[in-house]
Amino acid sequence: MSVRVYLAEEILTAYLSGELDHHAARSIREEIDEAAQRAHPAVLVLDFRDVTFMDSSGIGLVMGRYALMQELEGELKIENLPTHIKKVMRLAGLERLANMEAGGIKK
Amino acid sequence: MKPLNEMRLSFPSKSANEAFARTAVAAFVAGLDPTVDELTDIKTAVSEAVTNAIVHGYRESIQTIYITAAIYPDNRVVIRIRDKGCGIEDIRQAMEPLYTSCPQEERAGLGFAVMQSLCDKVRVTSRLGKGTTVTLTRILSGRES
Numbered sequence: 001m002s003v004r005v006y007l008a009e010e011i012l013t014a015y016l017s018g019e020l021d022h023h024a025a026r027s028i029r030e031e032i033d034e035a036a037q038r039a040h041p042a043v044l045v046l047d048f049r050d051v052t053f054m055d056s057s058g059i060g061l062v063m064g065r066y067a068l069m070q071e072l073e074g075e076l077k078i079e080n081l082p083t084h085i086k087k088v089m090r091l092a093g094l095e096r097l098a099n100m101e102a103g104g105i106k107k
Numbered sequence: 108m109k110p111l112n113e114m115r116l117s118f119p120s121k122s123a124n125e126a127f128a129r130t131a132v133a134a135f136v137a138g139l140d141p142t143v144d145e146l147t148d149i150k151t152a153v154s155e156a157v158t159n160a161i162v163h164g165y166r167e168s169i170q171t172i173y174i175t176a177a178i179y180p181d182n183r184v185v186i187r188i189r190d191k192g193c194g195i196e197d198i199r200q201a202m203e204p205l206y207t208s209c210p211q212e213e214r215a216g217l218g219f220a221v222m223q224s225l226c227d228k229v230r231v232t233s234r235l236g237k238g239t240t241v242t243l244t245r246i247l248s249g250r251e252s
Contacts, residue, residue, distance in 0.1 A: 022158040023122035029213065053129075053147075055154040056221045060213040084147045091224055092217055 003028050005035045012041035017050035022057040029061055033068060042074050049080035058085070059092040110177035112138055117173045120161045120190070124172070129153040132176055132186055139178050141247050148225040149184065149245055155218040156188040156241040163208065164192030164239050182247040191238040198231050 001024035004015045014032050018024065036044055044065060051058070062078065069076045081089065114135045118124045129150040136149055153174075160172050173189040195201045201208075202223075207216035222229045228244035 019126055021122075021125045021154055022162065023125050025213070053150065053154075055151050055158065056215050056217040057158065059215040059217055063215055064213045084144070084151075088151065088221060091220055092215060 001028060003031050007039050010042040012036055012039050013045040013047055015047045019053040020051050020058040021055050025057040025061050036068060040072055043077055044069050045077045045079055047079045048085055051085055054085045054088055108179050110179050113177045115175050117171050119169050120165045120172050121169060122161055125154055125157050128157045135176050136184050139182060139247055145247050152222045152225045152243050153186060155222050159218050160190035164190035182249040184245045186243045187240060189240040194235040194237055195233040195239055196235060198233055
């Protein structure tokens, strides 16, 4: 699992790739948080396009980043969810927390 | 009913082995010709159970996790994930969605909810100080041959 983080006009985008489980989540979350704390973006985007596997550790990751963006008075967006990941996210009712679009969760 | 095939696996409770465990179980189950979705569901449920054993059962100390899996002629897959860790005091509470005993670790408290939604049956037995066994049963759709 790896993450690439880009900042453009107050939008911080984290492109996640690989298998997101408990083992991977720790370092990923540190990397994203460090970048967000530094940049104070208006929007944090988590892009799941290249995530090949995710269990509930990914839900923890999203919930934690939501809390962080609340703290920074910004917004969290989740983009490009593959079908199997959407299934896990739906379980958590995450569509109520984060703005999921463009291949995100739809009712 | 006699199983068509069985396997047994044990490995140290290092978080790096979460990927190994779910992939090994998926490779074994592939013998029943599951769909991609079914295989993903099984991998996800196994990943949840193994993570629970690592984080809660053994509280991140390195001990042994045991997995057995069996496939049956009626397309049933039964996977048992066992630890000899601290055990669960209140199983009903532990299985409640969003309940977590360690929120600081960003555990969503959804492990059992995910297992239950992806499996046909989830059975949990536990004894304090002795360990926990999670038994996952999933019935595969069975493709026309």
